[in-house]
Amino acid sequence: MMKWMRWRLASLVALTGVLMMSACIFDTRDDQPPGDDTGTACTLETSEKAFTCMTAAMESQQDADYERSISENFGFSPTIADSLDQNFDGTGVYDNWNKTVEMEVLSLLFSDAQTTTVNFGSPSVLINKNTFVRYNVTYQLDVVTNAAPTDTTRYKGVAQIDVRNENGNWRVTFWDEQQTVAGASTWGFLRGILRLRLGSQRNHGERRAG
Numbered sequence: 001m002m003k004w005m006r007w008r009l010a011s012l013v014a015l016t017g018v019l020m021m022s023a024c025i026f027d028t029r030d031d032q033p034p035g036d037d038t039g040t041a042c043t044l045e046t047s048e049k050a051f052t053c054m055t056a057a058m059e060s061q062q063d064a065d066y067e068r069s070i071s072e073n074f075g076f077s078p079t080i081a082d083s084l085d086q087n088f089d090g091t092g093v094y095d096n097w098n099k100t101v102e103m104e105v106l107s108l109l110f111s112d113a114q115t116t117t118v119n120f121g122s123p124s125v126l127i128n129k130n131t132f133v134r135y136n137v138t139y140q141l142d143v144v145t146n147a148a149p150t151d152t153t154r155y156k157g158v159a160q161i162d163v164r165n166e167n168g169n170w171r172v173t174f175w176d177e178q179q180t181v182a183g184a185s186t187w188g189f190l191r192g193i194l195r196l197r198l199g200s201q202r203n204h205g206e207r208r209a210g
Helices: 002-026 049-060 063-069 099-112 187-209
Strands: 070-077 113-119 124-128 132-145 152-166 169-180
Touching: 049 063, 049 113, 049 132, 049 169, 063 070, 063 099, 063 169, 070 099, 099 113, 099 132, 099 187, 132 187, 152 187
Parallel strands: 070 169
Antiparallel strands: 113 132, 124 132, 132 152, 152 169
8 A cells, every 4th residue: 555655656746747847848938028010119219210210111111110200290392393393283292291191102102112222321410409400311212113114213312301309209300302413303203293193093083983
């Protein structure tokens, strides 16, 4: 009887040891908080980071990062040449340009393009206050479209870009296109063309619905 009990006790000890080892083998680290679609949130702790985040958003075509980089009060103004371009005669295409318009235009651009790459160069500071910085930026935007021919279209321009500290996050509040670059259309011109297409698509949809 005693022999049987000692064997039973030994078996239970061995089984407990196996279970403890299994628990160690299959133990996992503490759950990590879920990230956004890009895996790492875009941080905006300095005014320069606004350009870093926009650059990353264009390259990855993650509109959430771009949206995070611009203010709810975002505004845009084209060059005089673009505003007078014959493509936009009588359209008011640049009127009331806000964050919603900017994101709609960006979404259409991403749907058109295989790749989008922007280079803001080395922005120079024009105004630097505690919570506001105005930069002069010479940029280059390269777009490779999905539709054939899939050549690279390059947009260039010079813009004054305002960045403001909003509750600890530096975001772009105003993009003011200043001048064109010889041999290239501006990003502002591309914005106008894309908004015209959005308007055309909406009008077509309304006619079909009617």
